[in-house]
Amino acid sequence: MRVIQLQMQVKETKDEGLKALEASLEKIRDKQPDLVCIGEMFHCPYETSSFPVYAEKEGGESWQFLSNLAKKYGIYLSAGTMPEVDDNGKVYNTAYVFDREGRQIAKHRKAYLFDVDIKGGQYFKESDTLTAGDSCTVFDTEFGKIGICICFDLRFPELSRMMVQRGAKVILVPAAFNRTTGPAHWELLFRARAVDNQCFYLGTSTARNEQADYVAWGHSLCVSPWGEILGELGAEEGILESDLDLEQVERIRSELPLLAALRTDIR
Ligand SMILES: O=C(O)CCC(=O)C(=O)O
Numbered sequence: 001m002r003v004i005q006l007q008m009q010v011k012e013t014k015d016e017g018l019k020a021l022e023a024s025l026e027k028i029r030d031k032q033p034d035l036v037c038i039g040e041m042f043h044c045p046y047e048t049s050s051f052p053v054y055a056e057k058e059g060g061e062s063w064q065f066l067s068n069l070a071k072k073y074g075i076y077l078s079a080g081t082m083p084e085v086d087d088n089g090k091v092y093n094t095a096y097v098f099d100r101e102g103r104q105i106a107k108h109r110k111a112y113l114f115d116v117d118i119k120g121g122q123y124f125k126e127s128d129t130l131t132a133g134d135s136c137t138v139f140d141t142e143f144g145k146i147g148i149c150i151c152f153d154l155r156f157p158e159l160s161r162m163m164v165q166r167g168a169k170v171i172l173v174p175a176a177f178n179r180t181t182g183p184a185h186w187e188l189l190f191r192a193r194a195v196d197n198q199c200f201y202l203g204t205s206t207a208r209n210e211q212a213d214y215v216a217w218g219h220s221l222c223v224s225p226w227g228e229i230l231g232e233l234g235a236e237e238g239i240l241e242s243d244l245d246l247e248q249v250e251r252i253r254s255e256l257p258l259l260a261a262l263r264t265d266i267r
Pocket of ligand 1: 040113114150151152153155175176177178181182185
């Protein structure tokens with residue numbers, strides 16, 4: 001499965017963000033990716049005050065545009081995340097995935113909201129304007145099952161384990177860490193989850209903008225089920241290409257049978 005992760009700047013407007021994505025897909029067309037991934041809140045400033053302003057309903061204008069892009073390029077598109085508003089006015093941090101025909105095949109609402117106050121470092125309180133989702137999300141492709149969670153969700157091993165128990169061989173993580181937790185935990189968390197769960201992890205960030213309120217860490221990466229970093233970008237815009245051999249998942253799971261050896265009888 002050929003994957004391309006696009007680490008892109010968040011543009012001034014939604015429209016510019018969508019156009020920039022289309023231009024990038026055009027640029028990588030010849031590489032014939034099966035799956036393209038982009039980052040968290042890819043066309044909305046990562047600020048709690050912006051989420052309700054940028055929010056759209058499922059099936060809204062951005063959703064339509066993204067669905068059309070997936071169909072136009074014949075790809076699975078993990079369309080990062082965007083603020084989604086429901087019929088009751090609640091706003092979620094939502095990831096949509098489209099198949100090669102442009103059909104929505106997955107939707108994950110961030111389950112763990114990013115509420116932190118690190119002294120001398122990052123403060124953020126998503127729960128000021130966002131509501132948490134309550135589902136575990138796994139979907140089917142011709143390559144096998146893929147799971148998806150969003151940024152802070154990665155910190156909760158139970159959610160990853162649940163996706164794996166539901167068959168995920170690859171886990172997508174649209175994300176945007178920051179300059180406090182990025183250098184400390186970004187690679188560590190991805191590698192740890194990959195080793196524990198013996199599956200591929202694809203962490204896709206937005207690119208760093210020093211002028212933004214929230215400065216993203218960048219460093220989109222691809223980690224193997226053995227815990228190796230197969231590729232990683234820096235902080236700037238970039239394209240990360242990986243060819244994933246999903247048979248490696250079964251091989252590692254049988255050679256080092258952690259999941260099969262899991263005990264549920266320990267008290
Ligand atoms: O877990 C972290 O350190 C960063 C999380 C984050 O930025 C997010 O959930 O958006």
